[in-house]
Amino acid sequence: MPDPIHQFEIKRYFPLEVLGIDATFTNSALYMVAATVLILGFLIFSMRGRALVPTRMQSIAESVYEFVAGMVRDAMGEQGMKYFPFVFAIFIFIFVLNMLGMIPGFFTVTTHLAVTAALAALVFVTVLIIGFAKNGFGFFKLFVPDGVPPLILPVVVLIEVISFLSRPISHSVRLFANMLAGHITLKVFGGFVVMLLGSAGAAAALAPLPILAATALTALEFLVAFLQAYVFAMLTCMYLNDALHPAH
Amino acid sequence: MANTVTTGSDAPHDLSTGTEVPHDAGHAKAFPPLDPAHFAPQLFWLALSFGALYIILSRVALPRVSEVIEERRDRIQRDFDAAERLKDETDKALNGYEKALADARSNASSIANKEREVLNAEVAKEQAKVEDQISAKLTEAEARIAETKTKALQGVNTIAADTAVAIVAKLVGDTVSADEAKSALPANSQD
Numbered sequence: 074m075p076d077p078i079h080q081f082e083i084k085r086y087f088p089l090e091v092l093g094i095d096a097t098f099t100n101s102a103l104y105m106v107a108a109t110v111l112i113l114g115f116l117i118f119s120m121r122g123r124a125l126v127p128t129r130m131q132s133i134a135e136s137v138y139e140f141v142a143g144m145v146r147d148a149m150g151e152q153g154m155k156y157f158p159f160v161f162a163i164f165i166f167i168f169v170l171n172m173l174g175m176i177p178g179f180f181t182v183t184t185h186l187a188v189t190a191a192l193a194a195l196v197f198v199t200v201l202i203i204g205f206a207k208n209g210f211g212f213f214k215l216f217v218p219d220g221v222p223p224l225i226l227p228v229v230v231l232i233e234v235i236s237f238l239s240r241p242i243s244h245s246v247r248l249f250a251n252m253l254a255g256h257i258t259l260k261v262f263g264g265f266v267v268m269l270l271g272s273a274g275a276a277a278a279l280a281p282l283p284i285l286a287a288t289a290l291t292a293l294e295f296l297v298a299f300l301q302a303y304v305f306a307m308l309t310c311m312y313l314n315d316a317l318h319p320a321h
Numbered sequence: 322m323a324n325t326v327t328t329g330s331d332a333p334h335d336l337s338t339g340t341e342v343p344h345d346a347g348h349a350k351a352f353p354p355l356d357p358a359h360f361a362p363q364l365f366w367l368a369l370s371f372g373a374l375y376i377i378l379s380r381v382a383l384p385r386v387s388e389v390i391e392e393r394r395d396r397i398q399r400d401f402d403a404a405e406r407l408k409d410e411t412d413k414a415l416n417g418y419e420k421a422l423a424d425a426r427s428n429a430s431s432i433a434n435k436e437r438e439v440l441n442a443e444v445a446k447e448q449a450k451v452e453d454q455i456s457a458k459l460t461e462a463e464a465r466i467a468e469t470k471t472k473a474l475q476g477v478n479t480i481a482a483d484t485a486v487a488i489v490a491k492l493v494g495d496t497v498s499a500d501e502a503k504s505a506l507p508a509n510s511q512d
Contacts, residue, residue: 078352083359095361102366109370116382123389125396131389138386158379166374185353187360188367195371253354 077260081184081253100180101188108169108182137165141306148310149317156313159199163192164306171252171298175291183301184253186245193245196309204316215319244308248301255294262287481506 087098119130127135141161145153167183174181182188204212216233217226265283269276353359482502489497 081353083353083356083363085362089362091365094365096365097362098366099359099362101359101363102370105366105370109374112374113377113382116378116386120382120385120389123385123392125389125393127389134386135390138383138390158375158383161383162371162375162378165378166371182363185359185363186355187363191364191367192371249354 077257077264080256080260101182101185104170104173104180104182108166108173112165112169144307145310149314153313153317160306160309163309164302167248167305168299168302171302174252174256175295175298181252181256183248184256186249189245189249193241196244196312197241200312200316203313204319207317208319212319215315240312248305251297251301255297259287259290259294262290478503478506
């Protein structure tokens, strides 16, 4: 049976060291650079006409823009549009990496905890910086909900602090685990097909069953690839909204 | 096990062990998605690619999209405004036309009224003049009739006196002066 973990292996293409840091160009790096080039290339190419009546490509670019802009406006209101490029970059980056991963044989960058944790940490730090820059110590109001009886307030504050600090963990692990589990499952079902076909006699007749399962799972994984990018961006919006309006 | 025996003795065998040993070591390695050995290069290239993506998106790509969308929204708004303005102008023109029509109508009726009044006044004046003339002529005619009547009555008296003198002369043979005869006549008949 093929190893379902093999697809997640990092391949080191060109060894590189920058300022003493191991910056080897790996398959992960290749896909991240490719995603960046694809996104920027598509957006800039599709908007080159700047047509009043959009072409097909331009209307796709505009739809993505409006989709993320709607998400930002819903979560943060018009003042949140200042952070629109940040949310857009996060959404489109994760979305394209997830979708590239859906192509058979391609590497999925978001199945590595380092990447999702770094993105979640970036959001977390951004929220802290904006929160303290905008509200000063008023940002601590985030941990003190209104209308809580003073007796149980310390407990509630403790819970709020813990839930705030655990945000980057849940934020990163959600994306990482979903992508990882999906790809392992697909590979395992694919492996079943090979195993059954390789086996003698009647068992080979059962091979179509895991193919059906793998097909259905592929559709589900496309949904998950979009949904996890959406959820990650949506949570980013909500966390940023906390930074803008700490008092609930 | 055969590999360990032949190690170093033969070049092709040595190559095969060289490929095989890292492969076995790969299986012993940590789960790749969590392997800290690859964290640094991933983070380095993530920072580089995501940083570039964010900067170019926020400086170049997204402003282009928003420009086009805003320009379209402005254009639609402008067209709507223009349509609204034209509609207002049309309404204004229509109102002006209706007002002019109403004015013309009321003008026409006032002119007709005035004309009618003038005509009525003229007719009344003419009528009054004619009536005056008629009444003047009537008065004159009455005066003439009265004069004629008086004259005639005077003539009757003279004739009566003359006749009375002639009758007296014939019957009595006496002559009576005309004055006497006249005085004998009823005094009121002399008027």
